[in-house]
Amino acid sequence: MPNWTKEQQAAIDARGCNLLVAAAAGSGKTAVLVERITQLLLKDGVDIDRLLVVTFTNAAAGEMRERIGAALLKAIDEDIGEDSAHLRRQLNLLPKASISTIHSFCMQVIRKYFHVINLDPGFRIGDETECHLLKLEVMEEVLESEYEKGNPNFLGLVERFSDNRQDAALQELVLNLHSFTQSKPFPQAWLEDQVQNFALEMDKLDDSPWVKTLLSSVIIEIQGIVDLLSEALILCEKPFGPEPYRENILDDLQQINGVLMPAARKGLSALQTAWGQINFSRLKTCRKDAGIDEELKKKVRDLRERAKKALAGLGGGILKSGLEQNIKQLNELYPYMQYLCVLVK
Numbered sequence: 001m002p003n004w005t006k007e008q009q010a011a012i013d014a015r016g017c018n019l020l021v022a023a024a025a026g027s028g029k030t031a032v033l034v035e036r037i038t039q040l041l042l043k044d045g046v047d048i049d050r051l052l053v054v055t056f057t058n059a060a061a062g063e064m065r066e067r068i069g070a071a072l073l074k075a076i077d078e079d080i081g082e083d084s085a086h087l088r089r090q091l092n093l094l095p096k097a098s099i100s101t102i103h104s105f106c107m108q109v110i111r112k113y114f115h116v117i118n119l120d121p122g123f124r125i126g127d128e129t130e131c132h133l134l135k136l137e138v139m140e141e142v143l144e145s146e147y148e149k150g151n152p153n154f155l156g157l158v159e160r161f162s163d164n165r166q167d168a169a170l171q172e173l174v175l176n177l178h179s180f181t182q183s184k185p186f187p188q189a190w191l192e193d194q195v196q197n198f199a200l201e202m203d204k205l206d207d208s209p210w211v212k213t214l215l216s217s218v219i220i221e222i223q224g225i226v227d228l229l230s231e232a233l234i235l236c237e238k239p240f241g242p243e244p245y246r247e248n249i250l251d252d253l254q255q256i257n258g259v260l261m262p263a264a265r266k267g268l269s270a271l272q273t274a275w276g277q278i279n280f281s282r283l284k285t286c287r288k289d290a291g292i293d294e295e296l297k298k299k300v301r302d303l304r305e306r307a308k309k310a311l312a313g314l315g316g317g318i319l320k321s322g323l324e325q326n327i328k329q330l331n332e333l334y335p336y337m338q339y340l341c342v343l344v345k
């Protein structure tokens with residue numbers, strides 16, 4: 001038995017709580033888990049068939065079972081005063097113990113309780129190709145019957161997501177969306193929730209996922225403006241740099257870092273107000289006889305122009321008129337997104 005580290009020992013001994021152990025490969029996670037299980041069997045008198053041990057791979061499950069068996073044999077051999085009848089029984093139970101991948105555990109549960117969920121006991125797991133073909137078949141049937149019904153929202157959806165009267169893009173969208181939702185705990189409820197985001201109202205903007213996304217990308221853009229100005233500042237401070245511009249740049253940075261950035265972290269309306277208040281001052285004059293390098297001077301002016309442009313560009317995305325336009329577009333998509341949801345279901 002290795003000399004367990006303090007952390008390993010704590011993970012082995014902890015009881016009566018949830019426990020998450022994260023550590024690098026080869027650092028001893030499996031060893032710790034095996035020791036935990038062995039201790040549960042040896043010291044706590046637990047029966048192995050009362051435990052569920054799941055792993056990612058069959059190989060890992062096999063390794064786990066083997067290591068637990070070895071630990072039990074060792075304990076029996078050493079006869080360290082534990083109840084050896086209990087230990088022998090564990091060894092007998094081991095082959096039947098639930099030590100498996102999560103998939104085979106689920107399979108086992110379903111096989112045992114198929115009647116509870118009205119499942120044909122002869123069911124089997126389809127392979128990937130088979131499932132894909134089934135999906136395509138269903139897709140074809142669904143689309144065929146939708147074209148027959150001719151609901152305007154369906155036709156509108158086809159028009160928006162297809163090119164040259166081919167609906168392959170729409171099919172792909174539906175399939176992708178379907179497989180994406182399969183990793184959500186409640187796929188259909190999740191889909192319906194997402195669709196509601198298209199029914200966004202102007203006065204409830206701040207809680208919407210769009211605005212959260214917008215604000216985080218605005219923060220990145222503001223950081224970009226700060227970077228441009230910081231570069232300009234360094235050039236101002238170089239030998240023969242345009243020293244008079246330094247004051248301008250410092251003032252710009254103060255406004256962007258001190259006003260705009262905090263506002264963007266606060267929320268949309270704070271950002272809108274702050275954006276309107278930012279005002280880049282007129283560049284100071286550089287006296288002709290001051291020995292300033294024209295190249296450096298031009299670079300600083302260029303960087304500052306780029307910063308100004310980026311700042312102006314921000315306005316398009318965050319100002320009320322721009323947002324109203326975007327929200328109108330989202331709202332227009334709402335009925336089609338609802339229908340997309342129907343197709344995916």
Ligand SMILES: Nc1ncnc2c1ncn2[C@@H]1O[C@H](COP(=O)(O)OP(=O)(O)O)[C@@H](O)[C@H]1O
Pocket residue numbers: 002003004005008023024025026027028029030031032
């Ligand atoms: N504290 C320790 N001292 C010495 N060897 C250890 C210690 N902890 C784990 N080991 C050994 O290191 C090797 C890798 O451990 P393992 O549990 O397979 O790592 P992981 O599951 O984290 O990839 C095993 O041979 C294990 O016995």
Ligand SMILES: [Mg+2]
Pocket residue numbers: 029030031
């Ligand atoms: Mg491991």
